[in-house]
Amino acid sequence: xxxxxxxxxxxxxxxGSVGNFANYLxxxxxGKRAEEQEYFFNQYENNVEVEQVIRDIDGNTAKLRKVDPKxxxxxxxxxxxxxxxxxxxxxxLREYTRELMKAYADSFNRAPKKTVDxxxxxxxxxxxxxxxxxDKKIQENQAYANKIMGLKKEIRQIERGEEKGNLDRLKLRxxxxxxxxxxxxxxxxxxxGMKKEGYQTHIHIIVSRRDMTNSxxxxxGSKYRASETELNGKDVKRGFxxxxxxKAAEKTFDKTxxxxxxxxxxxxxxxxxxxxxxxxxxxMAGLPATEKQAAFKLLHKxxxxxxxxxxxxxxxxxxxxxxxxxxxxxxxxxxGIEI
Numbered sequence: 001x002x003x004x005x006x007x008x009x010x011x012x013x014x015x016g017s018v019g020n021f022a023n024y025l026x027x028x029x030x031g032k033r034a035e036e037q038e039y040f041f042n043q044y045e046n047n048v049e050v051e052q053v054i055r056d057i058d059g060n061t062a063k064l065r066k067v068d069p070k071x072x073x074x075x076x077x078x079x080x081x082x083x084x085x086x087x088x089x090x091x092x093l094r095e096y097t098r099e100l101m102k103a104y105a106d107s108f109n110r111a112p113k114k115t116v117d118x119x120x121x122x123x124x125x126x127x128x129x130x131x132x133x134x135d136k137k138i139q140e141n142q143a144y145a146n147k148i149m150g151l152k153k154e155i156r157q158i159e160r161g162e163e164k165g166n167l168d169r170l171k172l173r174x175x176x177x178x179x180x181x182x183x184x185x186x187x188x189x190x191x192x193g194m195k196k197e198g199y200q201t202h203i204h205i206i207v208s209r210r211d212m213t214n215s216x217x218x219x220x221g222s223k224y225r226a227s228e229t230e231l232n233g234k235d236v237k238r239g240f241x242x243x244x245x246x247k248a249a250e251k252t253f254d255k256t257x258x259x260x261x262x263x264x265x266x267x268x269x270x271x272x273x274x275x276x277x278x279x280x281x282x283x284m285a286g287l288p289a290t291e292k293q294a295a296f297k298l299l300h301k302x303x304x305x306x307x308x309x310x311x312x313x314x315x316x317x318x319x320x321x322x323x324x325x326x327x328x329x330x331x332x333x334x335x336g337i338e339i
Contacts, residue, residue: 001265002077003249007069007221018057018071018206022050025124025204038090040122043098053122053206060120060208064217072220074205076100078253079265081298083199086257090125090201096256097123097203103248104207108218109239119218120208129200130193137183137190144181144189148174220245263287264295 008018022040029037040048061070076097078086086092101121105114131138151174157163158170181189185197211218220240250267253259263269263283273280284295 001082001250004075005220006073008071015066019054022053026050028126028128038125040124041094042122043101043116048122057206057208060210060214062210062214064209070209072207074207075202077202080199083201085259088199088201093125093203096253099252099256100249103245103252107241107245109241118211120212121205123203123205125203127201129196131190131196133192138192141181141183141190144177148177262294262298264298
């Protein structure tokens with residue numbers, strides 16, 4: 001499960017309408033029949049038109065300054081194993097989103113306690129993802145792409161009579177580079193703009209900075225974690241408990257769909273690795289046999305090479321541990337929960 005929360009940001013500030021973003025989320029509906037399209041939804045409504053989304057979010061900004069974000073974007077991306085478990089069913093993802101937003105409201109440290117009925121939000125499901133320049137696979141293929149572009153330039157120059165050379169030999173070199181590129185999909189080198197294979201379904205959630213009544217601010221990006229402060233002689237609760245939200249996001253999915261989450265893909269495991277990778281490895285080594293086997297299988301699927309690993313903590317070899325550490329870091333970095 002990958003969750004990212006980001007504030008509205010447009011051209012150096014937080015000015016402007018949600019319109020551009022909401023209309024952008026309509027891109028997958030182009031050319032589809034009405035029954036094939038995905039509509040916006042919220043806690044109680046389905047099939048919400050984009051015009052209502054824009055009107056409601058833009059109209060819920062009382063007392064916000066120009067330097068304040070008017071809304072937040074939450075992207076929820078279950079991994080392919082999780083999507084396979086629920087049959088990539090959009091109705092189940094809508095159900096999950098509604099439960100997730102209850103946890104979101106509960107993570108605000110405010111009095112009185114906030115509920116999902118205090119939150120103004122709209123969500124939309126998308127089914128496709130495309131490779132972009134910032135993707136690691138594109139970056140690692142770039143050296144091969146540069147050489148191929150250079151060779152294709154040589155071919156064009158020869159075909160125009162500007163240079164001399166062996167076209168067949170150049171084409172063979174290009175074919176060799178295409179085969180040697182480290183990341184391929186369906187037999188082809190992965191390039192910018194290529195559609196990603198497999199389940200890619202994810203959820204975009206637009207959350208108003210203001211509450212449902214447009215009376216007060218609820219910011220998940222607050223610099224304050226859950227805490228209390230004194231204001232006008234009174235103790236006031238403030239902040240957003242991110243750890244609580246992330247844990248609840250995972251727990252909600254697992255409970256709702258009876259998903260058996262492995263330690264290495266859990267928030268607990270990823271958090272432990274970030275704080276104490278050696279302890280993370282020790283816990284992995286001490287897992288029950290079937291769970292440990294599944295854990296290593298998941299890490300293998302991430303593309304890492306796992307050395308021969310001792311199963312007793314006292315036998316930990318530093319060299320082997322460092323090899324595993326690099327692999328785990330690569331694996332965890334590809335699918336974590338972050339803000």
